[in-house]
């Protein structure tokens with residue numbers, strides 16, 4: 607079954623009038639992702655993000671989910687412009703994000719496009735909103751992934767006085783194009799996929815789990 611609906615700017619869940627609970631699935635998915643921003647104990651706080659290496663291989667890592675704008679389908683992450691993932695997303699902005707919360711036996715997979723903002727007003731606002739302890743990572747003199755003779759000490763507030771690392775800070779805005787929900791249940795697993803199309807419409811389909 608394929609349901610195609612026209613999205614309007616004020617209607618983020620364009621399933622009004624549709625039978626079944628596929629609309630509720632999408633609402634639940636956004637709701638748990640959104641809650642993950644501020645709930646440090648939520649499994650949705652730490653998405654695994656996959657990008658594509660320069661060799662064309664998938665590369666994954668854990669990140670902190672910093673913000674969500676459900677209406678715009680934008681998730682925000684922070685990273686260091688000196689990291690491998692920065693170069694990877696610059697070369698190819700197609701990324702995937704993965705969440706699994708065993709408490710609700712739910713996996714969510716997102717396909718998204720990453721926009722990188724360095725020394726940009728949006729990056730400056732995100733930097734200002736970050737806690738000083740989070741900003742300290744960016745003051746490290748040696749960038750992530752550089753070989754070192756032994757594990758370096760963490761950057762200190764004193765290091766940050768000399769160079770606060772702002773120029774290393776990157777705000778990543780990812781726009782979601784596809785969301786897949788899988789919830790395990792003894793009565794029957796439920797899997798649904800939502801795809802947003804260029805014309806603003808979204809398709810919602812149930813899949814066999």
Ligand SMILES: Cc1cc2nc3c(=O)[nH]c(=O)nc-3n(C[C@H](O)[C@H](O)[C@H](O)COP(=O)(O)O)c2cc1C
Nearest residue numbers: 652667668669670684685686689690691692750751
């Ligand atoms: C719990 C946890 C949270 C992390 N959060 C971030 C993050 O928000 N941003 C980030 O760039 N790296 C974060 N990292 C480190 C990445 O997983 C990764 O090791 C590092 O960024 C280098 O990745 P890359 O070489 O693929 O660029 C986190 C790691 C852990 C274990």
